[in-house]
Amino acid sequence: MRLRDRLGRHLRNQRVLLGGLAALLLLFTPLFYMSQRGRDLPAALVANRVLLFVLWYVNVILILVVAFVLLRNLIKLLVERRHRILGSNFKFKLVATYVGLSLIPVLVLFFIATELLQGSIDRWFNTPLAPVLARGSLVAQAFYDRVEGTAFRDASRALGEVAEIDLERSAERPRLTRRLQELLAELDLDLLAVYEGNDLVSAVLDSQSGISSLPNPGRDFLEEAAREGRAVRRDAPAGGVPGRLVLAAVSEPPGPVIVVAGTLLDPLVARETDQIVRDFQSYQQLEVQKDDLRASHLLLFLMVTLLILLGSSWAGLYLAKRVTVPIQALAEGTRAISGGDLGHRVDVEADDELGVLIESFNRMTEELESNKEALERSNRELVEAQRLAAWNEAARRIAHEIKNPLTPIRLSAERMLRKHQQGDPGLGKTVEEGVEIIIREVMTLSAMVDEFSRYARMPRPRPTQVDLSRLVGDTLSLYRDLKPGVELAAEVEDGASPALIDGEQVRRALINLLDNAVEATEAPGRVTVSARRENRNGGHLEIRVADTGRGIPPSSRDKLFLPYYSTKGRGTGLGLAIVHRIVTDHNGSIRVEDNEPRGTVFTMELPGEQG
Amino acid sequence: MLGLLVLASQARADAKISDLRAALDGDRVLASFNLTGGIDARLARRIDSGLPTSILYELELHKDRKRWYDNRLDRSTLEVMAVHDAVARTYSVHLKLDGELIESRTVRDREALEAAMTRIDKVPVFTLGGGTPRGRLLIKVRAGLGSRTILSFIPAAIHTEWKDSNKFRYPGRPSP
Numbered sequence: 001m002r003l004r005d006r007l008g009r010h011l012r013n014q015r016v017l018l019g020g021l022a023a024l025l026l027l028f029t030p031l032f033y034m035s036q037r038g039r040d041l042p043a044a045l046v047a048n049r050v051l052l053f054v055l056w057y058v059n060v061i062l063i064l065v066v067a068f069v070l071l072r073n074l075i076k077l078l079v080e081r082r083h084r085i086l087g088s089n090f091k092f093k094l095v096a097t098y099v100g101l102s103l104i105p106v107l108v109l110f111f112i113a114t115e116l117l118q119g120s121i122d123r124w125f126n127t128p129l130a131p132v133l134a135r136g137s138l139v140a141q142a143f144y145d146r147v148e149g150t151a152f153r154d155a156s157r158a159l160g161e162v163a164e165i166d167l168e169r170s171a172e173r174p175r176l177t178r179r180l181q182e183l184l185a186e187l188d189l190d191l192l193a194v195y196e197g198n199d200l201v202s203a204v205l206d207s208q209s210g211i212s213s214l215p216n217p218g219r220d221f222l223e224e225a226a227r228e229g230r231a232v233r234r235d236a237p238a239g240g241v242p243g244r245l246v247l248a249a250v251s252e253p254p255g256p257v258i259v260v261a262g263t264l265l266d267p268l269v270a271r272e273t274d275q276i277v278r279d280f281q282s283y284q285q286l287e288v289q290k291d292d293l294r295a296s297h298l299l300l301f302l303m304v305t306l307l308i309l310l311g312s313s314w315a316g317l318y319l320a321k322r323v324t325v326p327i328q329a330l331a332e333g334t335r336a337i338s339g340g341d342l343g344h345r346v347d348v349e350a351d352d353e354l355g356v357l358i359e360s361f362n363r364m365t366e367e368l369e370s371n372k373e374a375l376e377r378s379n380r381e382l383v384e385a386q387r388l389a390a391w392n393e394a395a396r397r398i399a400h401e402i403k404n405p406l407t408p409i410r411l412s413a414e415r416m417l418r419k420h421q422q423g424d425p426g427l428g429k430t431v432e433e434g435v436e437i438i439i440r441e442v443m444t445l446s447a448m449v450d451e452f453s454r455y456a457r458m459p460r461p462r463p464t465q466v467d468l469s470r471l472v473g474d475t476l477s478l479y480r481d482l483k484p485g486v487e488l489a490a491e492v493e494d495g496a497s498p499a500l501i502d503g504e505q506v507r508r509a510l511i512n513l514l515d516n517a518v519e520a521t522e523a524p525g526r527v528t529v530s531a532r533r534e535n536r537n538g539g540h541l542e543i544r545v546a547d548t549g550r551g552i553p554p555s556s557r558d559k560l561f562l563p564y565y566s567t568k569g570r571g572t573g574l575g576l577a578i579v580h581r582i583v584t585d586h587n588g589s590i591r592v593e594d595n596e597p598r599g600t601v602f603t604m605e606l607p608g609e610q611g
Numbered sequence: 612m613l614g615l616l617v618l619a620s621q622a623r624a625d626a627k628i629s630d631l632r633a634a635l636d637g638d639r640v641l642a643s644f645n646l647t648g649g650i651d652a653r654l655a656r657r658i659d660s661g662l663p664t665s666i667l668y669e670l671e672l673h674k675d676r677k678r679w680y681d682n683r684l685d686r687s688t689l690e691v692m693a694v695h696d697a698v699a700r701t702y703s704v705h706l707k708l709d710g711e712l713i714e715s716r717t718v719r720d721r722e723a724l725e726a727a728m729t730r731i732d733k734v735p736v737f738t739l740g741g742g743t744p745r746g747r748l749l750i751k752v753r754a755g756l757g758s759r760t761i762l763s764f765i766p767a768a769i770h771t772e773w774k775d776s777n778k779f780r781y782p783g784r785p786s787p
Contacts, residue, residue, distance in 0.1 A: 053768075234699045274698045278697070278698065281661040285660040288660045
């Protein structure tokens with residue numbers, strides 16, 4: 001691989017890693033910020049219903065995404081395993097390991113953290129703080145009740161006094177005011193006022209109290225007092241009133257006169273009392289929101305867990321893919337190469353040792369391909385050379401074979417000519433002998449030409465159902481007692497017959513093989529013809545001719561089936577070429593091996609459809 | 612699956628809308644109804660804690676159709692929010708229509724509070740006009756009573772059943 005490609009891939013991988021890290025950082029920064037800020041946020045906001053629902057729906061989406069990612073990859077892996085795709089088992093194990101290694105600890109952590117959180121929240125609310133605050137609040141309320149009770153009693157007393165004064169007469173007003181002043185001092189009140197309906201009749205204030213102006217009790221308050229006979233209010237400090245003021249109003253329905261008595265609480269006591277009540281209320285708020293608080297924390301935990309799960313699953317799948325894809329490609333490459341496709345290259349990007357492995361693999365296949373091409377070229381050249389040599393040999397042999405009969409023909413003709421020139425009286429006998437020789441040699445030549453001609457015009461096989469056992473037996477009988485001491489045997493299995501072959505051609509092949517076998521075997525020896533079928537239901541047919549003769553040297557075996565090639569130094573050299581042609585015309589094959597312990601075995605394999 | 616999870620976040624309240632009546636005041640549709648059993652122990656605790664607590668009434672104006680689903684013409688929300696002041700021993704009740712404050716009052720006891728939050732009397736909730744189709748109209752109301760959690764972490768909004776009002780007809784604006 002070129003340096004530039006390597007560098008490019010390295011940079012791409014770096015970018016992917018950096019991008020992933022940046023995404024994680026971006027994800028966890030706001031989460032961390034939120035968790036830090038969450039401590040300062042009011043409980044009401046954390047337990048806000050909208051926030052809860054948003055968190056819940058985010059979690060639902062995350063659950064769906066995680067389930068989708070995991071299920072999609074699981075189904076893909078299962079389908080790959082079912083289809084026995086190379087490397088799928090390894091991929092499945094690797095992905096399961098990666099995902100399991102991230103899934104299990106994250107889930108364990110989530111459940112432990114959840115239990116801890118639930119326990120912690122329960123413990124917070126199981127402290128003795130609650131009853132303390134409740135009792136404090138009760139005391140505070142009792143204090144207010146007491147103040148209000150006193151104010152009501154004082155207001156009632158004042159109402160009784162006011163009832164004796166005719167308020168309709170304006171001359172009585174100074175008397176009313178005086179009486180109110182006396183009652184204010186006597187009852188130790190800070191404010192005393194008389195209303196007719198919503199209208200103020202008279203009011204007095206304790207100058208020592210700090211109240212600078214008469215606070216407006218409000219229409220609602222006065223109407224409630226007129227309607228119900230009494231009303232009470234606790235006013236917070238406001239303009240003109242320096243502290244909490246308890247106002248108690250009484251009337252005698254349906255009378256319009258209302259007396260309002262006001263008691264200003266000691267600021268310190270009022271503030272602390274109010275604080276006790278507010279503290280208890282704050283605690284109640286927390287308790288009311290306990291479930292929502294717990295839910296929001298759980299949902300935040302769940303969200304972070306799911307995000308980690310999603311990230312780790314994705315990373316696991318990505319890493320598994322980076323390992324398994326190159327290995328899968330290498331395995332497929334190996335299969336392609338073993339299937340003979342030397343042009344196959346692994347085109348998958350990988351780093352580290354896997355990248356080196358792919359490079360080595362591709363280099364190896366390149367070398368294999370070039371070696372194969374060189375070998376094929378050499379083979380072709382060799383075959384060409386062998387063919388040329390065979391033709392040379394055939395030409396030499398044909399010349400020799402033709403020359404052999406020509407010499408006696410020439411000699412006979414010369415002898416007849418010489419006798420004729422000498423006027424030899426034995427010319428007639430000489431002519432008779434000479435013509436005999438010439439005719440015999442010409443017939444030899446003719447037979448030889450016929451043999452060549454037959455080889456050249458050998459017809460295509462016409463298969464029929466043949467009793468192979470009988471064919472072998474008949475053929476062997478031709479050689480019976482031909483060579484004393486050479487035993488002939490036939491071993492034809494039952495399943496070999498009938499055979500769908502061209503009986504005549506196979507018989508001829510057997511004769512050619514038996515010619516050689518018998519000739520090569522010296523007594524005592526044995527020639528065996530055996531036949532068997534691979535299996536009874538149409539398997540290929542195997543016919544073997546084995547002898548215990550002198551054998552064939554390995555150097556001659558390659559050229560054995562070439563036409564006009566002979567190791568015997570005589571004959572046409574067409575016998576084995578004809579056998580080879582018959583077998584190949586039957587779409588079969590023939591091989592030659594050493595026989596054990598000595599001799600040669602020719603094995604013809606004819607395909608099932610044919611056999 | 613998403614649908615199931617979303618459905619899981621809905622819960623049916625024991626409370627129910629009763630005595631729902633719709634009346635016309637010119638172009639305005641006035642709604643009156645009661646929410647029975649609306650303030651349960653959970654809601655009462657929340658109110659007493661001083662947290663602003665709302666009952667959200669969802670109102671829909673429909674055209675009545677006899678053999679098909681009613682046709683929704685308009686919708687509005689009426690929020691009744693209570694805030695308890697434990698020191699002053701008062702409850703402030705605010706009534707908001709579509710987020711707009713229409714009434715505030717202060718009550719001093721639980722009975723008055725419950726009445727203020729659950730008895731709605733002749734509140735104008737819709738305004739009809741020229742676009743209002745002829746035919747019988749009705750309003751539908753349901754109350755949202757906050758939320759609770761299922762399995763400690765699934766939030767579920769609590770709603771009452773929808774309740775239908777009496778049918779009424781809008782005669783249209785009188786000609787000038």
